[in-house]
Amino acid sequence: MSNLQEKISQWLQIHRQEAVHFLQQLVQFPSTQGNEASVQELIASKLQKMGLEVDQWELDGIALKKHPYFFSNRETFLGSPNVVGVLKGTGGGNSIVLNGHVDVVPAGDLRQWENPPYDGLINDGKMYGRGTTDMKGGNLALYLAVETIKQLNIQLKGDVILHSVVEEESGGAGTLAAIMKGYHADAAIIPEPTDMRIFPKQQGSKWFRVHVKGRSAHGGTRYQGVSAIEKSSIVVKHIEKLETLRNKRINEPLYKNIPIPVPINIGRIEGGDWPSSVADLVKLEGRIGIAPNEKIEDVQQELDSWLKELAKVDTWFDDHPVELEWYGAQWLPGAIDEKHPLMVILQANYEKVTGKAPVIEASPWGTDGGLLTQVGKTPSIVFGPGTSSMAHFPNEYIEIEQIFKAAEIIALTVIDWCGTENGGVNK
Amino acid sequence: MSNLQEKISQWLQIHRQEAVHFLQQLVQFPSTQGNEASVQELIASKLQKMGLEVDQWELDGIALKKHPYFFSNRETFLGSPNVVGVLKGTGGGNSIVLNGHVDVVPAGDLRQWENPPYDGLINDGKMYGRGTTDMKGGNLALYLAVETIKQLNIQLKGDVILHSVVEEESGGAGTLAAIMKGYHADAAIIPEPTDMRIFPKQQGSKWFRVHVKGRSAHGGTRYQGVSAIEKSSIVVKHIEKLETLRNKRINEPLYKNIPIPVPINIGRIEGGDWPSSVADLVKLEGRIGIAPNEKIEDVQQELDSWLKELAKVDTWFDDHPVELEWYGAQWLPGAIDEKHPLMVILQANYEKVTGKAPVIEASPWGTDGGLLTQVGKTPSIVFGPGTSSMAHFPNEYIEIEQIFKAAEIIALTVIDWCGTENGGVNK
The missing domain is CATH 3.30.70.360 (Alpha-Beta Plaits)
Structure with a gap:
């Protein structure tokens, strides 16, 4: 284990309880379509505390409507702000978008839930609740990755652009709005629940x-x-x-x-x-x-x-x-070249952290990666914690350990991809 | 043509315009489930003017609920009164129930109607509207039959019990309530839209x-x-x-x-x-x-x-x-013996009025005849004007001429069945 990896792993270990509590808070906001404002408020304040430049804005329905890839059942987006946090690099490195959505699908038939869907109950290493796996757990991995980098005082060369978007579950207007505001990059990672598989291609x-x-x-x-x-x-x-x-x-x-x-x-x-x-x-x-x-x-x-x-x-x-x-x-479908440098880096770090070769597959579902790739010219990889078969279903859960593994892998990948001033690419 | 038949036919001819206007009024009440009070008010006053003893009451949900054949989506029947008009006979004759329902099914998708469903528009000998065929046209035939008998001063021996009931379209609670109140008889005619066919058996x-x-x-x-x-x-x-x-x-x-x-x-x-x-x-x-x-x-x-x-x-x-x-x-299904005297009389009068043998069939749908037969011990024949294929559909209509033919046949049948003091059974 490299020195840097050890430090990251340790930092995550130390802050584990606090992070799990934060996820619980995120889950406790029933952030279904149109009800994302409160959870975004919490996230914006979190990113601010982490030292990111935070941009929070309500989507502009009129501007969005003119875009050929806009697709939504809404005309106005009251109550559904986007949040973007930027960690400015020192220059000369690759930039990266870390994209996660905060909207969740409705809980559906409550009788099918063994526990209330928005409690974030923890049992046997799993957190239960609507949005745990799709995809607040994945989002937490992003915050943790960036926070670790900041806390360990690693100076990145490239920019990290953290998208906390709305509307992924209903057509991607949130990510489209972020792209239209200029928040794209050289590549992206989206920690949708792939069960830690790497999806370079998305259906x-x-x-x-x-x-x-x-x-x-x-x-x-x-x-x-x-x-x-x-x-x-x-x-x-x-x-x-x-x-x-x-x-x-x-x-x-x-x-x-x-x-x-x-x-x-x-x-x-x-x-x-x-x-x-x-x-x-x-x-x-x-x-x-x-x-x-x-x-x-x-x-x-x-x-x-x-x-x-x-x-x-x-x-x-x-x-x-x-x-x-x-x-x-x-x-939209999306694809990144399987030999793309970010793919190479991600796979290497996956092996480093888990000791195993990752499973590389094509996603069975769409993500905002299609918009990022086709509209934002930001080739995207979907990789994240959480079981996709539980997404959208009663008793949705996430294995908490996966979140921290994903955070570690993403932190190392961001460091390698963006380059550093004070740490080596070869840690 | 017998003298009596001629008189009935003439009376109907003279009062035709007035009767058509009354049907139009009936149709103009959108008497869907729960909204039958106004049309029943009009009918009660009509029966009263005709010289019948009128009983009007709101259904008693609690009493009905105890009956094994009660079936309804309602527990209370506010806004849905039954009306029964009785023409007392002089005694010694057969009694008859003349049963018709005033509830209509909803108009459904209004775009499929060529004209507003509750206007009662007349065109080319047909009246259009929800309830024309199912079964306000048939009801009119009943009122006309009884009114003619009264107006021609024919003294019946048996009682005529005219049911104007609610809830036929949703389980028969109206007819059940009428039976429970003692309004049953030796036999019944129900002028549901059979297109003038005679249905001794009802599915x-x-x-x-x-x-x-x-x-x-x-x-x-x-x-x-x-x-x-x-x-x-x-x-x-x-x-x-x-x-x-x-x-x-x-x-x-x-x-x-x-x-x-x-x-x-x-x-x-x-x-x-x-x-x-x-x-x-x-x-x-x-x-x-x-x-x-x-x-x-x-x-x-x-x-x-x-x-x-x-x-x-x-x-x-x-x-x-x-x-x-x-x-x-x-x-409930219903059946009357095909050789039942009322069947014989009805067929004979059908031939007398139309000059043709009637079509005898079994009904493809249920009516309140099942309840009358099985609960009220009142064997029932379904026979009436109106096209059954138009019942429940947009642009429902009835051929007006059929109503008057039915009225004439029913009047003659009631006279034969109940017997008379001042007219012969063999007119």
């Missing part, structure tokens, strides 16, 4: 809605109607075939262990309005995965054409074509 | 809800979950097979021209709560038709057992059985 995704038509009739004479519920199973099956087709095309080695690299998921169905009437309309809502090398527009075009083929499956669709609507949210 | 029906379970996962790793949406198509298909099985058993000749005598209709589907999550729950809502000779309890048992067989179709259901819930509404 994008886009939500869609399909309106399936039927013909109404009284349920007692249902043979006089055409059930949109029955027709919708045909549509679901048809879309599944497109998924198979699209995934056969994927030859990205990082996806080799993934059963369905870019899934199409139909997540919601709703139709009909009376038990004893034949349903004349069913709405299907889903997300289509976008491979790292794909353009959103091409994927939209492909689904649209595919749905037109339904008429060949069932003549009903000849005169009653389904309607395709793009709505809700989108995440 | 019952009952609503159910099936909860189909899946296992949640992020849409990007949907292969880790089990989609309740996909599983629900299996359930829909399985239920369809039960429908086939049940209908193969039907050997009732009255159903011989009906493609599916007792349909099972899945009318609503809803499930999942996020486009990019795998749906872990889908609710299916439907109605199961109950053949005239079936018991509701047996049908419930059959569906329940059938759903348990799902585990043989897909092992998923072994550990994740669907849940069956009976909710919402039910209509």
